[in-house]
Structure formats: C-alpha cells, structure tokens
Amino acid sequence: MRPLRIAQVAPLYERVPPLRYGGTERVVSYLTEGLVESGHDVTLFASGDSLTRAELVPGARRGLRLEPLGYDPIALHLGMLLQVYDRASEFDVIHCHTDYLGLPLARASRVPTLLTLHGRLDLPDAHPVYRAVPGAGFVSVSDAQRAPLTGVRWAATVYHGLPPDLYRFHPTPGRYLVFLGRISPEKQTDAAIRIAVQAGIPLKIAAKVDRADAEYFATVVRPLLDHPLVEYLGEVDDGAKGELLGHALALLFPIDWPEPFGLALIEALACGTPVIARPRGSVPEIVSDGRTGLLCETEKQMAAATTRVASLSRAACRSEFEERFTVRSMVNAYERVYEAERVRAAVARTGKGKAMRASAAERVAGSA
Amino acid sequence: MRPLRIAQVAPLYERVPPLRYGGTERVVSYLTEGLVESGHDVTLFASGDSLTRAELVPGARRGLRLEPLGYDPIALHLGMLLQVYDRASEFDVIHCHTDYLGLPLARASRVPTLLTLHGRLDLPDAHPVYRAVPGAGFVSVSDAQRAPLTGVRWAATVYHGLPPDLYRFHPTPGRYLVFLGRISPEKQTDAAIRIAVQAGIPLKIAAKVDRADAEYFATVVRPLLDHPLVEYLGEVDDGAKGELLGHALALLFPIDWPEPFGLALIEALACGTPVIARPRGSVPEIVSDGRTGLLCETEKQMAAATTRVASLSRAACRSEFEERFTVRSMVNAYERVYEAERVRAAVARTGKGKAMRASAAERVAGSA
Numbered sequence: 001m002r003p004l005r006i007a008q009v010a011p012l013y014e015r016v017p018p019l020r021y022g023g024t025e026r027v028v029s030y031l032t033e034g035l036v037e038s039g040h041d042v043t044l045f046a047s048g049d050s051l052t053r054a055e056l057v058p059g060a061r062r063g064l065r066l067e068p069l070g071y072d073p074i075a076l077h078l079g080m081l082l083q084v085y086d087r088a089s090e091f092d093v094i095h096c097h098t099d100y101l102g103l104p105l106a107r108a109s110r111v112p113t114l115l116t117l118h119g120r121l122d123l124p125d126a127h128p129v130y131r132a133v134p135g136a137g138f139v140s141v142s143d144a145q146r147a148p149l150t151g152v153r154w155a156a157t158v159y160h161g162l163p164p165d166l167y168r169f170h171p172t173p174g175r176y177l178v179f180l181g182r183i184s185p186e187k188q189t190d191a192a193i194r195i196a197v198q199a200g201i202p203l204k205i206a207a208k209v210d211r212a213d214a215e216y217f218a219t220v221v222r223p224l225l226d227h228p229l230v231e232y233l234g235e236v237d238d239g240a241k242g243e244l245l246g247h248a249l250a251l252l253f254p255i256d257w258p259e260p261f262g263l264a265l266i267e268a269l270a271c272g273t274p275v276i277a278r279p280r281g282s283v284p285e286i287v288s289d290g291r292t293g294l295l296c297e298t299e300k301q302m303a304a305a306t307t308r309v310a311s312l313s314r315a316a317c318r319s320e321f322e323e324r325f326t327v328r329s330m331v332n333a334y335e336r337v338y339e340a341e342r343v344r345a346a347v348a349r350t351g352k353g354k355a356m357r358a359s360a361a362e363r364v365a366g367s368a
Numbered sequence: 369m370r371p372l373r374i375a376q377v378a379p380l381y382e383r384v385p386p387l388r389y390g391g392t393e394r395v396v397s398y399l400t401e402g403l404v405e406s407g408h409d410v411t412l413f414a415s416g417d418s419l420t421r422a423e424l425v426p427g428a429r430r431g432l433r434l435e436p437l438g439y440d441p442i443a444l445h446l447g448m449l450l451q452v453y454d455r456a457s458e459f460d461v462i463h464c465h466t467d468y469l470g471l472p473l474a475r476a477s478r479v480p481t482l483l484t485l486h487g488r489l490d491l492p493d494a495h496p497v498y499r500a501v502p503g504a505g506f507v508s509v510s511d512a513q514r515a516p517l518t519g520v521r522w523a524a525t526v527y528h529g530l531p532p533d534l535y536r537f538h539p540t541p542g543r544y545l546v547f548l549g550r551i552s553p554e555k556q557t558d559a560a561i562r563i564a565v566q567a568g569i570p571l572k573i574a575a576k577v578d579r580a581d582a583e584y585f586a587t588v589v590r591p592l593l594d595h596p597l598v599e600y601l602g603e604v605d606d607g608a609k610g611e612l613l614g615h616a617l618a619l620l621f622p623i624d625w626p627e628p629f630g631l632a633l634i635e636a637l638a639c640g641t642p643v644i645a646r647p648r649g650s651v652p653e654i655v656s657d658g659r660t661g662l663l664c665e666t667e668k669q670m671a672a673a674t675t676r677v678a679s680l681s682r683a684a685c686r687s688e689f690e691e692r693f694t695v696r697s698m699v700n701a702y703e704r705v706y707e708a709e710r711v712r713a714a715v716a717r718t719g720k721g722k723a724m725r726a727s728a729a730e731r732v733a734g735s736a
Contacts, residue, residue: 074442075468075494082472082500100443104450108476126443132450 003039004338008032008054009084009096010046012076015063017051020235021182021208023263024118025063027160027330028097034331043091045080057083077101085109093338100129107133112345114139114155114337120260120281122148137341139334142282145260156337159286160261161330162321166238167270169318170246173310176202177276178248180241180264183221184213186257188278191299193224195252195276198303201229203252206244208235246271250293250309253277254302262286269321272314276305286325292317371407372706376400376422377452377464378414380444383431385419388603389550389576391631392486393431395528395698396465402699411459413448425451445469453477461706468497475501480713482507482523482705488626488649490516505709507702510650513628524705527654528629529698530689534606535638537686538614541678544570545644546616548609548632551589552581554625556646559667561592563620563644566671569597571620574612576603614639618661618677621645622670630654633661637689640682644673654693660685 008031014022017029028044029052035042036053044050048058059080064073081102084094088111095114096102106113116139121127130138130152137155140146146154177199179192189205196203205225209217225232236244245251251268258281265286268275275293277283287293292312294305323329376399382390385397396412397420403410404421412418416426427448432441449470452462456479463482464470474481484507489495498506498520505523508514514522545567547560557573564571573593577585593600604612613619619636626649633654636643643661645651655661660680662673691697 070491072491072493075497078468078472079493079496079500082497085472086500100446104446104472104476108472123438123440125440125447128447129443129450132447132454 001335001339003041004092004335004342005041005090006035006043006338007084007087007091007094008035008042008044008046009081009094009098009102010044010050011098012047012060012073012080013064014047015049015051016044016046018063020237022063023160023261024097026263027118030161030163030327031330031334034327035334038331038335040335043087045084059083074101081105092342095334095338100126103129103133103136106136110345110349112137112341114341116141116158117145117149118260120258121145122258124148127151137337137344139337141261142285144258144281144285155341156333158330158333158337159325160263160266161325161327162263162266162270164270164322164326164328167242167267168246169270169272169314171272171314173249173273173314174247176204176248177250177252177306178244178268178273179203179205179207179252180245180267181207182213183207183209183217185216185220186255186259188254188256190220190224191254191256191302192252193221193227193230195254195299195302195306197227197229198299199306201249201306202231203229204231204233204244204248206233206236206241241267242271245273248273250306251275251277252302253283254299255280255283257281259283266321266325269317269325272318274309274312274314274317276302276309278302288320292320369703369707371409372460372703372710373409373458374403374411374706375452375455375459375462376403376410376412376414377449377462377466377470378412378418379466380415380428380441380448381432382415383417383419384412384414386431388605390431391528391629392465394631395486398529398531398695399698399702402695403702406699406703408703411455413452427451442469449473460710463702463706468494471497471501471504474504478713478717480505480709482709484509484526485513485517486628488628489513490626492516495519505705505712507705509629510653512626512649512653523709524701526698526701526705527693528631528634529693529695530631530634530638532638532690532694532696535610535635536614537638537640537682539640539682541617541641541682542615544572544616545618545620545674546612546636546641547571547573547575547620548613548635549575550581551575551577551585553584553588554623554627556622556624558588558592559622559624559670560620561589561595561598563622563667563670563674565595565597566667567674569617569674570599571597572599572601572612572616574601574604574609609635610639613641616641618674619643619645620670621651622667623648623651625649627651634689634693637685637693640686642677642680642682642685644670644677646670656688660688 010016010028014025016025018025032044032054042054044052044054045057047060047063049062060076085105088109113136138152140157143157177196183189261282275287279295289295296302378384378396382393384393386393400412400422410422412420412422413425415428415431417430428444453473456477461480481504506520508525511525545564551557629650643655647663657663664670
C-alpha cells in the first residue's frame with residue numbers, strides 16, 4: 001500500500017516502549033516500529049525518553065510514573081493533544097491511544113482520528129463523550145470489549161501482536177503452572193493458588209503488586225504463599241518470562257473481570273504453552289477451547305483441567321500465535337483501517353466540497 | 369445593561385450551592401442567582417441536585433463527592449462541556465469554572481468563552497493548555513493569582529462576593545482568636561496554635577480535615593489540641609460560623625501558600641472582625657494592613673499583633689466588605705466583563721465577515 005503520514009499518540013505514563021510493565025505503551029511501540037518498517041512516515045507523540053525510529057515529539061520530559069507526585073497528568077496529555085491537532089494537516093490519520101481526552105479536538109479537525117480503546121468499557125461515565133464525536137473511528141482490542149459501548153462508529157477489532165522472536169517455542173510441556181502479570185482481585189491470584197493446590201501441581205507466580213492491590217495482597221494472597229507448592233517470584237523481565245512460560249505445563253488465568261485483551265495469553269501461546277482460563281472478556285476470542293487451552297467456570301473444573309491440558313498440541317499454540325497475534329498481523333490490520341479512514345475522510349471532504357460549490361453556484365444564480 | 373444569555377458551567381464535585389464546603393460551587397451559586405436577579409437569561413450546567421432559579425442542565429445525577437468511588441470525574445465533566453458547546457449558539461457568553469477542560473471546545477466555538485480560574489496557577493503543567501486558546505478570556509480571582517500564568521488574555525480580576533446578610537455585623541471585639549476552613553500544612557494550623565499560645569489568648573478552630581491532610585492532623589495538629597487555650601470545633605455551618613467569627617477578637621490566617629482567594633477573610637470582614645495574616649497570595653489585596661487587619665511574617669510578630677488588633681475599627685472592616693466583597697459587586701464586575709466579551713466577539717465576527725465578503729468579491733472579480 002502507499003505510504004501514509006501517521007500520528008501515533010501514546011499515553012505519557014510510561015515511556016514507549018515501557019521500562020517494565022505498561023501494556024498500552026508496549027503495543028504502541030510495536031505498532032510504531034512496525035509501521036516505520038513498512039515505509040510509513042510516522043510521528044510518535046509520547047514521553048521524551050521514548051525510543052523509536054519514528055519522529056518523536058515529547059509530550060513530557062519522561063514517563064510520568066518516574067516523576068515525583070504533584071504533576072497534572074490530564075493537563076500534560078491535553079497539552080500533547082493540542083500539539084497533535086495543531087499539526088493535524090501534516091497527517092493522513094491521527095491514531096490516539098489516550099482514551100477520550102482528544103475527542104473534543106478530533107471533532108473540530110478535518111483529519112480523521114482513529115481511537116484504539118485499551119481499557120474496559122463497561123463503566124458508563126465516558127460513553128456520552130465517545131458518542132459525541134460521530135466522525136471518529138474506534139478500534140476495539142477484542143470484540144467482547146466493545147459490547148457495552150454502542151452508538152459509536154466501530155472501525156475494526158485489532159488484536160495486539162508481539163514480535164515473533166520475543167518468546168521462543170518450547171515443544172515439551174513442563175511440570176508446573178504459571179500465574180502472570182498483576183496480583184489483584186480481578187486477576188484472581190488467590191483462586192490460582194487454590195486451583196494449583198487442589199490439583200497438586202506446583203505454581204510459580206510472576207507478578208507485580210500495584211499500590212491499589214496492596215491490601216488484597218497482604219490479607220488474601222500472602223497467607224496462601226506459604227504452601228510448599230507455591231513459589232512467588234515477583235515481577236520478571238521478558239527473558240525470564242519466556243523461560244518461565246515455555247517450561248510450564250499451562251498458564252493459569254482464572255480472571256473474574258471483562259479483560260479487554262490478555263497479553264499474557266498470547267505470551268503463553270508464543271511459547272507453545274496452553275492456557276487454563278475462565279472465559280471472561282476477550283479470553284474466548286484469544287484461546288480456542290480444546291485446541292490452545294481449556295476454558296472452565298469453576299476452580300474445581302480448572303483443577304481437573306490440569307490433567308488434560310498436556311494433551312493439547314503445543315505446536316498448535318505456537319501456530320495460533322504466529323497466525324493471529326504477531327506485530328506483523330497487527331500492523332497489517334491497522335494499515336487496512338488507516339487506508340479506509342483516509343478514503344472515508346477524502347470522500348467526505350469531496351462530498352462537502354461539491355455541496356459547497358453547488359451552494360455557491362446557487363447563491364450566484366440567485367443574486368444574478 | 370441589556371440582558372444576556374449566559375451559560376454558567378460549574379464543577380460537578382459539589383452541588384450548587386454546596387451542602388457544606390465547596391468554595392467554587394458556592395461562588396458560582398451566588399453569581400448565578402445574582403445574574404438571574406439582574407434579569408439575565410442564565411443556564412446553569414451543574415450537578416443535578418443543584419438548587420437555582422436559572423435553567424438547570426444536569427451534568428451528573430448529584431454532587432460527585434456523594435457518589436461511591438469508581439466514577440470518572442474527567443469523563444463526566446467533559447460530557448457536560450460537550451453539552452455546553454453543542455448548545456453554544458443559544459448563549460452570548462459561556463462562563464466556565466472547570467479549569468482547562470473545556471478549552472479545546474472553546475477553541476472551536478464562535479461563542480466567547482470566559483474562564484474563571486479558581487485554583488493556584490504556580491504549577492506549570494497546565495500553562496501550555498491555557499495558552500493554546502488565544503480567543504478565550506481569563507478571569508483571575510486576585511491579581512496575585514494570575515502572576516505565574518503569562519501569555520493568556522486576562523480579561524479581569526473579579527473578587528469573590530458574599531450575600532450582605534449572610535453574616536451580621538458585630539461591633540464589639542471578642543476575647544478569642546479563630547482559625548477557619550481546612551486543617552492543612554498550607555493553612556498552617558499548627559502555627560495558629562503556637563501563635564495563640566504565645567499570645568495567651570484562647571483559639572477556636574472551626575475546620576475540616578480532608579483525607580489528604582489526615583496525617584498532618586494526626587501527627588502535627590492533634591498533639592497541640594490538648595492545650596487549655598485551644599478548642600477544636602470541627603466543621604461548622606454558616607450560622608455557627610457567623611456567631612463564632614463575629615464574637616472573635618480576630619481571624620488568625622497564618623497561611624504559607626499562594627492562596628488565590630481566601631473566602632474566610634471576607635467572611636471575617638463581613639462580621640466586622642479584623643484579620644491577622646501572613647501576606648501570601650491574595651491576602652494583601654483583600655486585607656488592608658493597619659486598617660482591616662495586620663499583616664506579619666513571623667509567628668512572633670503575629671502573636672504581638674494580637675495586642676494591637678482590637679484598636680482597628682470593626683465598622684471599617686464591615687464597610688470594606690460592603691464596598692468590595694458582596695455578591696452585588698461581583699455580579700456587576702462580571703456583567704462588565706461579559707458585555708466586553710460579547711462586543712469583542714461581535715467585532716471579531718464582523719471583521720472576519722467583511723474579510724470573507726471582500727475575499728469572495730475578489731474571487732468573483734478574478735473569475736470574471
């Protein structure tokens with residue numbers, strides 16, 4: 001396809017790519033570098049310490065989580081978005097990853113705005129804001145995510161993708177289960193521990209604890225960590241994560257919330273490791289029940305599933321990842337959406353142009 | 369003056385007027401009712417439980433502080449502001465009290481936006497956002513407040529005003545000092561206690577403790593409350609406040625931050641009670657040193673000032689309030705600003721209209 005001039009607008013909380021955790025900034029990084037690779041002219045609006053081959057326009061000195069408290073994140077994001085739309089004529093499409101904050105500016109702009117929504121959409125406060133800008137195109141990161149938000153123009157669902165060589169394929173199932181990501185009630189770390197104990201299989205927990213979840217960790221999870229089958233590793237980097245996942249029997253994912261997209265799921269698939277999960281949110285779209293994982297409602301069912309999970313083909317898990325969840329498939333999907341948005345905006349402009357010319361001709365005719 | 373169609377846009381945190389504390393919502397209420405009184409056509413965008421003679425457009429069911437946690441205040445405010453600007457053509461002027469959030473919408477609107485800034489402006493994160501909308505007119509609540517924010521169009525300073533009958537004039541000085549408002553390090557509650565103790569005069573503290581200040585209260589203030597000269601009353605309503613202030617020797621206001629406008633100062637003056645204060649932020653504009661109060665830098669000086677403060681004329685304090693800090697003076701000042709903004713916008717439109725017609729004529733001439 002012909003090269004496009006694309007603005008990528010990232011959140012400012014973490015640099016792009018993030019130093020450690022930071023799902024959105026990580027995906028924006030993969031997408032940005034993939035688009036540059038494809039020959040597009042990409043401008044990345046992000047924190048000033050971001051690393052990219054695109055043109056970087058800093059919206060803050062560095063990722064905000066590194067700053068001492070007292071900054072105003074809304075003002076900083078709004079300032080960045082004002083910069084984006086001041087330069088709108090330089091772009092064919094503006095792709096925002098900053099929730100609804102840029103929408104009032106998108107409404108006043110002739111350049112098409114595409115908004116990828118990364119968070120959950122089942123809380124209604126922002127719905128009227130999303131609906132107020134009918135010109136904007138919305139991208140969901142799973143079909144399940146978009147269900148609660150009606151009345152906007154959904155342009156596509158685009159799944160997240162990872163570099164194919166980030167995690168190595170491990171053909172042989174291991175003898176332990178893994179819990180990955182964040183220790184929190186929604187992620188049901190305590191259920192994961194009970195399931196592993198019930199199944200009598202070791203569980204390795206590689207996860208961080210956010211401040212908001214400190215009490216859950218202290219009162220609910222920590223008392224369960226003493227069990228001899230449970231090992232708590234804290235937060236691990238990509239290298240350690242690959243080894244940990246690759247040598248596991250299965251990823252345990254007993255979430256109890258509508259997770260818009262579970263990155264841990266495709267990390268497991270990339271390693272060839274199947275998933276035992278509760279079918280909430282995006283899970284059934286990412287994990288194929290009976291092929292790349294086993295989807296169960298109860299802890300008892302999940303414990304029982306551990307006896308069957310080794311029979312799933314690890315090669316099938318890796319193929320599923322390579323076909324649907326690489327950076328390349330994500331970039332290709334976004335390229336199609338950008339091109340459709342560009343054409344759509346051009347048609348709208350031409351239509352309006354024709355209408356305006358027609359109306360001017362009528363006025364001239366009327367005044368003659 | 370001729371009646372104007374005015375949109376008043378309040379924060380959603382408290383109803384208008386607020387049930388208890390809530391400086392901005394209280395001022396917006398006084399202003400709104402005063403404008404209705406003057407015959408203007410006022411539309412108030414505020415929480416749905418607000419009480420007003422204007423047309424009320426609810427931006428939320430009720431003041432957000434009454435809601436359980438989990439709401440998204442930015443989304444709710446943005447949703448309200450989108451409603452405001454969707455109806456922009458119904459107004460001569462849009463008067464926002466919601467900081468910078470509406471500015472991207474103001475930029476795209478032909479109706480003039482006036483923004484009263486109620487908070488401190490010495491933190492730079494929002495400055496680029498304020499500067500990005502050269503068409504908007506800004507109102508500061510004191511001259512001191514506006515100093516750090518250059519590069520915007522300051523339309524006026526308008527001081528807050530209170531209803532003249534809200535607090536009764538008390539001609540006789542009492543025998544105790546008062547500390548009013550919020551217990552916090554910036555308000556220097558601990559300094560107030562030390563000053564009163566040093567002067568040997570009783571101190572009554574009528575103030576709330578916000579969650580953010582709980583630690584300061586527990587570790588710094590509470591240990592000082594045991595002193596026999598100190599009485600802690602918690603938060604009090606307007607009636608009790610008037611009696612408390614009116615029977616006081618002086619209001620003690622040893623703040624250590626650039627307070628944009630100290631409502632407690634004009635509450636004291638309304639009662640005829642002079643002020644002993646540190647000259648920070650708006651204080652020297654509100655309190656006339658040696659006439660309606662005594663301005664001192666150190667705690668020692670403030671303790672010494674208690675011996676002189678009874679000699680100040682309480683009648684002069686009340687007159688100062690009546691001349692400069694009533695709802696009427698505030699409403700009159702805003703009326704002048706609105707009219708100036710309306711004329712300014714009309715001139716800009718006419719200018720542009722003339723320019724557009726001229727340009728069209730040139731095109732016709734050129735194509736002939």
